[in-house]
Amino acid sequence: MTETVNGVVFLVMSFATIGGAVMMLSTRNVVHAAFWLLEVMLATAGLYLLMSAEFLALVQVLVYAGSVTVLMIFTVMLTLRRRDDAVRPFEPGWGGAIMAALFGGSVTFAIAQFASKLPAGIFPEAAPDVAAFGEKLFTAWMVPFEIASLVLLVALVGAVWWSGGDGQ
Amino acid sequence: MNLLQPVGVVSFMALSAVLFSLGLYGAMSRKSTVMVLMSLELMANAVNINLVALSRFTAPVEMTGQFFAVFSMVVSAAEIGLGLALVLALYRQRQTIELDAMQELEG
Numbered sequence: 001m002t003e004t005v006n007g008v009v010f011l012v013m014s015f016a017t018i019g020g021a022v023m024m025l026s027t028r029n030v031v032h033a034a035f036w037l038l039e040v041m042l043a044t045a046g047l048y049l050l051m052s053a054e055f056l057a058l059v060q061v062l063v064y065a066g067s068v069t070v071l072m073i074f075t076v077m078l079t080l081r082r083r084d085d086a087v088r089p090f091e092p093g094w095g096g097a098i099m100a101a102l103f104g105g106s107v108t109f110a111i112a113q114f115a116s117k118l119p120a121g122i123f124p125e126a127a128p129d130v131a132a133f134g135e136k137l138f139t140a141w142m143v144p145f146e147i148a149s150l151v152l153l154v155a156l157v158g159a160v161w162w163s164g165g166d167g168q
Numbered sequence: 169m170n171l172l173q174p175v176g177v178v179s180f181m182a183l184s185a186v187l188f189s190l191g192l193y194g195a196m197s198r199k200s201t202v203m204v205l206m207s208l209e210l211m212a213n214a215v216n217i218n219l220v221a222l223s224r225f226t227a228p229v230e231m232t233g234q235f236f237a238v239f240s241m242v243v244s245a246a247e248i249g250l251g252l253a254l255v256l257a258l259y260r261q262r263q264t265i266e267l268d269a270m271q272e273l274e275g
Contacts, residue, residue, distance in 0.1 A: 010175045014183045021190040021210055030202055037206050044213050051180075051224040053234050056216075063241055068209060068248050075202055075252045079259045093197020100196065104189030108182060115178045118225070133231060141235050148242040155246030163253035 009050060016043035030086045034072045041065040055130050180221035188214035201258065201265045205251045212244040 017040055024036035041064040048057035080086055137145060187210060194207030216237045223233020255265055262269045 007175050010179060014179075017183065018186055018190070021187055024206065024210070025190060025194045030200060033203060033206060037209065040210065040213065044217060047180075047183075047217060048220060051220050053220050053224065053237075056220060056234055056237055059238065059241060063245055064209070064213070068245065071248065071252055072202060072206060075255055078256060079202070079265045088200060088203075091197060091199055093193070096193050096196030100189045100193035103192055104185055107185040107188070111178060111181045111185060118177050128229060128231060133234065136231060137235065137238075144235070144239060148239050151246055152242055155249055159249040159253035161253075162250070163256040 006050075010047075013043055013046045013050060016040075017047065028088050028090060030076050030080075030088060031073065034069055034076060037072065038065055038069040041069065055133050177221050177225035180225075181218060184214045184218040184221070187211075187217065199267050201255045201267060202252075204267065205248060205255070208251070209244065209248060212240065212247075216240055 020036050020040040020043060024033045024040065027033050027036065041060060045057040045060040045065065048054075048060055076086065191207045191210030191214060194210065195204050198204050198207065219233040219237045219240065221233075223231060223236075227233075258270065259265050
């Protein structure tokens, strides 16, 4: 991978990410919003590639773009009776907008305050590759990995329990 | 500001902050349960970007942030599965997925 993050590539990726998020929140059709979420997830995978985290980019495409968005679209299909139900009334939510703007402003201010203490734009070293990532995952991070798989199993069983159908 | 110069960790953190704020706005303002869950995914995404960026720019060899991002993805995948199962259970009971329909406990 390259030693630095190209500014133009980063700008394109961040435009795709934030623009997709804005479109997701501004569209009134829930199905369109799900597809904009898919676009945001793919752009985030590109950002991971930019930071030479190839495995995470792959997992992002598989898990978020692949399954989470499909799950969203399935839920929309299962819970809307008519095609017109997907189009929602305009709900600006000014209180939420003010809160989010305050939060974002304060976080950006904090980042600007601490910017001098953070490293500059040059990558420190060439990053380890996927093989090194896997080796660490199955040696140093073995126990958290197993706990994570257990969490996924319990969540899967719980999801089936909740949504599955004896009509309770 | 020169657009061609390499970007640093601050740019990634600013991007993550903007993305998180957008997700926060969506989670607080939408009235459709599915839209709220989508906004939660947006926020989890922003957190993951932040983790990976800080790991890449400060300690690239240890990759601690990448492992944290992997486990955060696991938790958020479990969360979205359970959340959508709850939406389906709510739909079965109330025939709607509007948040306004969930105003009483022990319904």
